[in-house]
Amino acid sequence: MLEQIEGSQAVAKAVTLCRPEVIAAYPISPQTHIVESLSDRVRTGELAGCEYMMVESEFGAMSACIGASAAGARTYTATSSQGLLFMAEALFNASGLGLPIVMTVANRAIGAPINIWNDHSDSMAMRDSGWIQLFAESNQEAVDLHIQAYRLAEALSVPVMVCMDGFVLTHAFERVDLPEQAQVDAFLPGFVPQQALDPDDPVTIGAMVGPEAFAEVKYLMHAKQMSALDEIPVIARDFAETFGRDSGGLVRPYRTDDAETIVVSLGSVLGTIEDVVDKMRDEGRTVGVLGIGCFRPWPLDEVRAALAGARRVVVVEKAFAVGAGGIVGQNVRDALRGLPVEVYDVVAGLGGRPITRASLRQVFDQVLAGEVDPRRMHFLDLDVDLVQRELERSRRGGRPGPHAENMLRDIGTVASGAYE
Amino acid sequence: MAHQEIKLYQTGTFVAGNRLLDPEQRSVQARMGRSNSLTSGHRACQGCGEALGARYVLDAAMRATDGKMVAVNSTGCLEVFSTPYPESSWQLPWLHSLFGNGPAVAAGVAAALKAKGRDDIRVVGQAGDGGTVDIGFGTLSGMFERNDDVLFVCYDNEGYMNTGVQRSGATPPAARTANTKPVGDEPGNVFGQGKFVPAIAMAHEIPYVATATVAELRDLEYKVEKAMTFRGARYIHVFVPCPLGWGAASSDTIRLSRLAKETGVFPVFEAEHGEVTEVSTIRRRVPVEEYLTLQKRYAHLFGPAGRPDIVARLQATADRNIARYGLLAPDEEPAGPGVAQDVAGEGAV
Numbered sequence: 001m002l003e004q005i006e007g008s009q010a011v012a013k014a015v016t017l018c019r020p021e022v023i024a025a026y027p028i029s030p031q032t033h034i035v036e037s038l039s040d041r042v043r044t045g046e047l048a049g050c051e052y053m054m055v056e057s058e059f060g061a062m063s064a065c066i067g068a069s070a071a072g073a074r075t076y077t078a079t080s081s082q083g084l085l086f087m088a089e090a091l092f093n094a095s096g097l098g099l100p101i102v103m104t105v106a107n108r109a110i111g112a113p114i115n116i117w118n119d120h121s122d123s124m125a126m127r128d129s130g131w132i133q134l135f136a137e138s139n140q141e142a143v144d145l146h147i148q149a150y151r152l153a154e155a156l157s158v159p160v161m162v163c164m165d166g167f168v169l170t171h172a173f174e175r176v177d178l179p180e181q182a183q184v185d186a187f188l189p190g191f192v193p194q195q196a197l198d199p200d201d202p203v204t205i206g207a208m209v210g211p212e213a214f215a216e217v218k219y220l221m222h223a224k225q226m227s228a229l230d231e232i233p234v235i236a237r238d239f240a241e242t243f244g245r246d247s248g249g250l251v252r253p254y255r256t257d258d259a260e261t262i263v264v265s266l267g268s269v270l271g272t273i274e275d276v277v278d279k280m281r282d283e284g285r286t287v288g289v290l291g292i293g294c295f296r297p298w299p300l301d302e303v304r305a306a307l308a309g310a311r312r313v314v315v316v317e318k319a320f321a322v323g324a325g326g327i328v329g330q331n332v333r334d335a336l337r338g339l340p341v342e343v344y345d346v347v348a349g350l351g352g353r354p355i356t357r358a359s360l361r362q363v364f365d366q367v368l369a370g371e372v373d374p375r376r377m378h379f380l381d382l383d384v385d386l387v388q389r390e391l392e393r394s395r396r397g398g399r400p401g402p403h404a405e406n407m408l409r410d411i412g413t414v415a416s417g418a419y420e
Numbered sequence: 421m422a423h424q425e426i427k428l429y430q431t432g433t434f435v436a437g438n439r440l441l442d443p444e445q446r447s448v449q450a451r452m453g454r455s456n457s458l459t460s461g462h463r464a465c466q467g468c469g470e471a472l473g474a475r476y477v478l479d480a481a482m483r484a485t486d487g488k489m490v491a492v493n494s495t496g497c498l499e500v501f502s503t504p505y506p507e508s509s510w511q512l513p514w515l516h517s518l519f520g521n522g523p524a525v526a527a528g529v530a531a532a533l534k535a536k537g538r539d540d541i542r543v544v545g546q547a548g549d550g551g552t553v554d555i556g557f558g559t560l561s562g563m564f565e566r567n568d569d570v571l572f573v574c575y576d577n578e579g580y581m582n583t584g585v586q587r588s589g590a591t592p593p594a595a596r597t598a599n600t601k602p603v604g605d606e607p608g609n610v611f612g613q614g615k616f617v618p619a620i621a622m623a624h625e626i627p628y629v630a631t632a633t634v635a636e637l638r639d640l641e642y643k644v645e646k647a648m649t650f651r652g653a654r655y656i657h658v659f660v661p662c663p664l665g666w667g668a669a670s671s672d673t674i675r676l677s678r679l680a681k682e683t684g685v686f687p688v689f690e691a692e693h694g695e696v697t698e699v700s701t702i703r704r705r706v707p708v709e710e711y712l713t714l715q716k717r718y719a720h721l722f723g724p725a726g727r728p729d730i731v732a733r734l735q736a737t738a739d740r741n742i743a744r745y746g747l748l749a750p751d752e753e754p755a756g757p758g759v760a761q762d763v764a765g766e767g768a769v
């Protein structure tokens with residue numbers, strides 16, 4: 001049913017349709033509207049047979065999900081940013097134990113400096129936690145991915161993170177086609193756990209494993225994730241058959257045929273990039289876009305196949321590895337190993353900075369004109385002068401004080417006025 | 421603290437002779453049908469109080485729940501010595517996740533069982549003192565506050581034994597550990613403010629809180645069985661000597677447990693909804709020296725270069741427990757070993 005609805009409400013509705021039995025969550029912006037809505041739905045009985053746990057922290061939330069999932073219940077949680085990091089230890093534990101928990105990450109920057117706005121630093125920091133990571137481009141896709149995530153998680157017994165841009169998606173009102181309960185029930189069978197705490201069949205879960213078998217247990221984790229690369233397209237196809245629309249999948253090429261330049265990105269910014277590319281196509285530039293729907297496991301073959309014909313690839317991503325470079329960029333380079341394709345890392349939208357069509361167009365033009373060094377990370381719309389002034393203050397010695405506060409004062413955001 | 425209307429036959433010490441009892445009156449441990457939840461073959465040190473405590477607790481809980489039970493374990497000696505891959509000593513469904521999340525994991529299991537309409541299956545969480553009073557404290561307090569249907573048991577051996585005997589928030593003052601060596605002016609662990617989690621559990625006003633030692637099997641079994649008659653959050657704090665970490669003889673585990681109680685070092689009581697309901701009184705009061713001198717972790721307090729002043733402070737702490745919890749039977753001499761008055765002002769802070 002088509003509805004004009006806030007992203008968070010739509011996701012809460014989708015999760016409700018998946019009939020989770022235990023939800024444990026701790027509030028953090030911009031995830032709050034999702035879990036508030038789920039709490040309402042459990043209280044009113046719309047989501048029946050579900051225990052909603054008001055835990056004391058995100059660490060407690062993920063830990064409760066671990067216990068609930070090991071006891072054979074379909075479980076759900078959601079978080080963002082600092083909350084995801086607060087779960088870190090339990091994330092690795094959930095994946096190590098092979099528990100099919102589904103979690104929404106309403107993507108948000110990580111402090112310091114503390115910042116509630118959108119980027120992908122949180123999910124990217126946890127990219128190697130053993131969770132499958134799916135990125136939603138729109139609220140419609142966010143809804144659809146949750147339903148697919150449960151199918152995937154339970155088929156493979158691995159946890160799945162559905163990543164959606166905080167505020168940009170979670171707080172946006174859009175037209176969303178919300179599935180019917182009967183459709184979801186047909187697509188998503190009841191949870192049959194691959195392991196469960198059962199007094200009639202007692203098992204030990206979470207035993208200590210030494211060097212004699214640790215690598216093998218880890219290998220199996222990897223093998224299972226890799227098998228998701230086969231499973232995800234099948235589930236997406238099934239989904240299209242049941243619900244009548246395309247959603248999910250590993251990668252999504254847009255006008256990449258004959259494209260000499262392909263922009264790679266993920267999440268909600270893809271729409272903006274496609275607009276820019278359309279314009280450039282109109283002007284006769286052979287440009288295309290490759291959206292990454294699944295970042296973990298990394299669809300290396302699909303990315304390679306999609307980009308192999310290009311001369312240059314521009315990766316636009318909302319996070320970076322401090323002291324190293326682009327994260328998605330590194331993975332793209334890995335996929336293109338041995339091919340004569342130049343990869344450019346563009347970091348954009350950090351801490352909620354708007355990614356405008358004009359800025360994207362400018363950097364694409366610069367790349368095409370050979371003005372961007374592919375061996376260096378490029379920060380979109382970086383206020384170079386501001387950085388220079390702060391560096392200058394630091395060079396003067398003494399005690400220049402905290403950078404963040406200095407820079408805010410410099411640009412006049414802090415009431416006390418300009419620095420110096 | 422008589423809980424069963426039976427006569428106990430004393431043999432020399434305070435041990436009750438089970439063989440003289442009617443089979444129905446025997447302890448869970450003495451029954452043929454005990455579940456042996458933590459079965460033999462594990463790798464605990466000889467005389468490990470924690471291994472003993474866990475078996476007592478889980479067997480009693482298994483009996484109380486007719487075997488319908490799940491155990492959740494935090495990281496620590498108990499988890500490590502019981503599950504070296506691919507062997508497991510656990511004869512019940514058992515889950516280990518992390519060091520600091522046992523209470524939350526157990527609460528999650530309980531929530532799942534409730535959602536599935538299987539709350540006939542009960543949940544016991546267990547951890548060492550580190551996993552309970554330090555790193556797991558936030559999740560424990562959350563579990564208490566929500567009144568989740570979990571019995572959480574702390575096996576208190578007063579230190580991080582699994583990582584090589586470092587101090588925890590439950591390590592007593594003056595005790596030597598790997599990172600509180602007897603060097604400097606205040607040898608051993610410092611005299612902090614203490615962190616007696618049974619009292620903190622009571623402050624949550626949860627249905628049931630109890631302390632116990634491995635010396636008194638029947639008392640411990642009784643408390644576990646009683647805890648299982650309640651729904652909601654319950655907490656039992658069991659005093660479990662660690663021969664390796666304390667520098668004590670393996671054969672002294674029970675003796676040390678008994679002395680901890682008889683000196684007043686460890687108060688044994690029960691509480692319901694935040695109020696103390698029963699106290700195990702001291703049968704034969706003894707000075708703390710009798711307890712301390714059996715353990716090398718206190719060796720620096722004795723001998724020619726000893727620290728009688730510190731021993732006196734420890735005695736004062738024990739005396740304070742005795743006064744606070746009313747640990748003396750009405751007919752017992754109130755004066756005790758006679759150091760309380762001298763140092764109370766200092767030791768009681």
Ligand SMILES: Cc1ncc(C[n+]2csc(CCOP(=O)(O)OP(=O)(O)O)c2C)c(N)n1
Pocket residue numbers: 470495496497498519520547548549550551552577579580581582583588
């Ligand atoms: C997050 C984390 N920090 C530290 C450790 C290392 N560690 C494992 S067990 C343990 C101490 C356990 O102490 P306690 O809970 O008292 O149990 P015991 O071994 O004494 O029975 C420590 C520090 C860990 N496993 N995880």
Ligand code: SF4
Pocket residue numbers: 463464465466467468469470471497498501577581582661662663664665
């Ligand atoms: S170190 Fe202590 S707690 Fe650990 S197994 Fe040995 S005796 Fe038990």
Ligand SMILES: [Mg+2]
Pocket residue numbers: 548549550575576577578579580581588
């Ligand atoms: Mg300990």
